[in-house]
Amino acid sequence: MTPQASRHIMYGDIENESGLEGVIMSKLAQRAQKLFIQHLRENNLKVTQERLALLDEIFATSDHLDADDLLARMKVKKRKVSRATVYRTLDLLVQCGLVRKSRLGREHYFYEKMEPGGGHHHMVCMATGKIIEFWDADLDERLRHICHDHKFRPSFISIQIQGLSEEGQKVEQETSFF
Numbered sequence: 001m002t003p004q005a006s007r008h009i010m011y012g013d014i015e016n017e018s019g020l021e022g023v024i025m026s027k028l029a030q031r032a033q034k035l036f037i038q039h040l041r042e043n044n045l046k047v048t049q050e051r052l053a054l055l056d057e058i059f060a061t062s063d064h065l066d067a068d069d070l071l072a073r074m075k076v077k078k079r080k081v082s083r084a085t086v087y088r089t090l091d092l093l094v095q096c097g098l099v100r101k102s103r104l105g106r107e108h109y110f111y112e113k114m115e116p117g118g119g120h121h122h123m124v125c126m127a128t129g130k131i132i133e134f135w136d137a138d139l140d141e142r143l144r145h146i147c148h149d150h151k152f153r154p155s156f157i158s159i160q161i162q163g164l165s166e167e168g169q170k171v172e173q174e175t176s177f178f
């Protein structure tokens, strides 16, 4: 599936206004699981407990996780999942548009759940690895205008700013010779 096609998965009616985040998340997670199972079956892939457990883990958090984080979290839950399974499952989840993969920092890939209307950008601290999410509707509109001016139709807009967070600036000062 192309990245563009993967953006078209619909979550259906997800109530965002009940104010009960736990309930909303579990609804989102349930819907995601249904779509993932459908995707696996359509591709003649096995629906395994390991694959579903990995999906659950990603949808139970707002964190940006890398493959090692996921392996560690599975270990804590005493679930035996191989590194190969983690990578393969992450690929599948990205393919079907349920998980967003971002290269944050130099060579590091992070994974996070896709949420309806959850578009956002990232600031990455090069000293501490801290990731700050941000969103600005005016900026988004401006970028869409720029695309339009170039007769370009955007399917996914993602900005990454690398630099130093507040903590990172302190680390830098403490370790600087000058």
Ligand SMILES: [Zn+2]
Binding pocket: 064, 112, 120, 121, 122, 133
């Ligand atoms: Zn993010």
